[in-house]
Structure formats: C-alpha cells, structure tokens
Amino acid sequence: MFFAIIFDMDGVLVEFRIDYMRLRRDIIDYLVSVGVPRSLLSIEDLVFTTIIKGISFLRRKRHFSKEDILRVLKKCNCIVESYEVKAAMELSVRDDAIETLSFLRSKGVKLALFTMNTIKVVEIFDAKKRFTHLFNVVVARKGTQILKPNRTFLASIVRELGAPVSKTAIVSDSPIDIVPARELGLTTIMISRDPERIRKARPHMLFPDFESFKEYIFSLYSESA
Structure with missing residues (x-):
C-alpha cells in the first residue's frame, strides 16, 4: 500500500x-x-x-x-x-490512466505528476481530457530547467505531498526517473518491455504495459477495502 x-x-x-x-x-x-x-x-x-x-x-x-x-x-x-x-x-491522455488515477484518489492516495514537458504541453493535454485536477502536485518544466534526472526535485515532490519516502512510489518507463528515485528510497515501478532500459533501471517492480499495472493497483487496493 x-x-x-x-x-x-x-x-x-x-x-x-x-x-x-x-x-x-x-x-x-x-x-x-x-x-x-x-x-x-x-x-x-x-x-x-x-x-x-x-x-x-x-x-x-x-x-x-x-x-x-x-x-x-x-x-x-x-x-x-x-x-x-x-x-x-496529436495525442491525449489514456482512458485507463484516468480510470486508475480516479480510483487511487478515491482510496485516499496522494498523486503527483512529474514531466520534462512544459506546463503549456500539460495544459494542451488537459484541454483534451481533464486530468490535472486528479493530482495533488504537478511539476512541469519551466524553460530549459533540468528536472530529470534530479534526485533533489523528486525529494521536493515527496515533501510537498507530505509523504514518507518509504510509503511513496514512482511509476515511469525510463531509467532517468527510476535510478534517482531508487537512490532516494522510493519504491520504483517501471512500465516497459525494453530489456536495455530495464537493465539500466533495475526497478523494484516491473510491468510490461499500463493495463497490467492497472490490474495490480485495483487488486492491491480492493483487497485492502
């Protein structure tokens, strides 16, 4: 949990x-x-x-x-x-992502969005399918600000969430996020089928696609109900 x-x-x-x-x-x-x-x-x-x-x-x-x-x-x-x-x-947020985020919020889980894209890009996605309201914290790039890989930024997000490191997870498809998060002490969850990315990241948990991650989340929090 x-x-x-x-x-x-x-x-x-x-x-x-x-x-x-x-x-x-x-x-x-x-x-x-x-x-x-x-x-x-x-x-x-x-x-x-x-x-x-x-x-x-x-x-x-x-x-x-x-x-x-x-x-x-x-x-x-x-x-x-x-x-x-x-x-x-040309793109929009996945339907099953909205469903999963909404489910987690209903269970009282605090959520953060962490992206190297600018806030303008986040707003474009949000205009197509509202989703930023599901997050307690949204961190996007300002100009050429270097957000990743950056353990300091991750630590500041955890503090802003008011979450203990031992009870915080990060979900990503990239070693750029997974490696500093693991060093920080977060539970690292990777969604990837790329052997090289997986080798570099060495995540705590691995899922081949978002659908399997979603099934895990629904099972985990439904069992605790």
Whole structure:
C-alpha cells in the first residue's frame, strides 16, 4: 500500500512521440550557429545534456554576456517546445490512466505528476481530457530547467505531498526517473518491455504495459477495502 504515487507523464499516462533525433540535430545546429564547436556535441546525448554542454562552453567565452546566455537558452527552449506542442496536439491522455488515477484518489492516495514537458504541453493535454485536477502536485518544466534526472526535485515532490519516502512510489518507463528515485528510497515501478532500459533501471517492480499495472493497483487496493 502506498501513501503517495508519483507518475511520469510521457510513455506512462500518454504515448508521447517526438522525433528526438531531428530535435537533437536542430538544437546542435543552432548551438553551432552561435559559436559552439560541433565536435563538443553528440547526437547521442539527451537534448538537455546537449544544451548544458553548449551553454557551459559559451559561458567561458569572454564576449558572451549573461543576456546573451539567456537569449540562447530562450531560443533552445522555443525549439524544444515547438516539437513538444506539435506532438501534444496529436495525442491525449489514456482512458485507463484516468480510470486508475480516479480510483487511487478515491482510496485516499496522494498523486503527483512529474514531466520534462512544459506546463503549456500539460495544459494542451488537459484541454483534451481533464486530468490535472486528479493530482495533488504537478511539476512541469519551466524553460530549459533540468528536472530529470534530479534526485533533489523528486525529494521536493515527496515533501510537498507530505509523504514518507518509504510509503511513496514512482511509476515511469525510463531509467532517468527510476535510478534517482531508487537512490532516494522510493519504491520504483517501471512500465516497459525494453530489456536495455530495464537493465539500466533495475526497478523494484516491473510491468510490461499500463493495463497490467492497472490490474495490480485495483487488486492491491480492493483487497485492502
């Protein structure tokens, strides 16, 4: 039984599909255009890892002011958000996710939504099918803020929920969430069929799809009624 559950949005509550390779290329091309050496950047890195590398390089350049750095960050965020918004317009929240969240709320479980997408993207999903009202806490990206992987942000969510770590779980399809959550002491629940992701994450509990996770939740809380 969990006092609180933190849900990742992408890949768990919604099937969010972005052409990440194209997005990474666009970010790299832009950073190169403002003076970052292409050799410093890799198409294999996560988008925000690439942005961090680029900004770190630019900060060491004497003629780059704080205003210049903010301008570059703003442009990077615009590029990322354009991809996110386009993907969000084509998708909506899963019906069984709404059902599961509603069921958990009815059992008194506190819920948090934790996503690397911007609040604008969350609002687009919410306009299609209201779901944010089911969460006690919603944490979304502001600009190029780095939320994941970040154990500090997870710890702040747990505190805001007023939940003991030992009674809090996180549900995600990515090692980026699972690894820091496990280090923090949360119960980690992974929804994935990807052997490599599973190997990297080493979750406490594993489900191949949301349907099987839903069955577990309904069984767990129905038995305790």
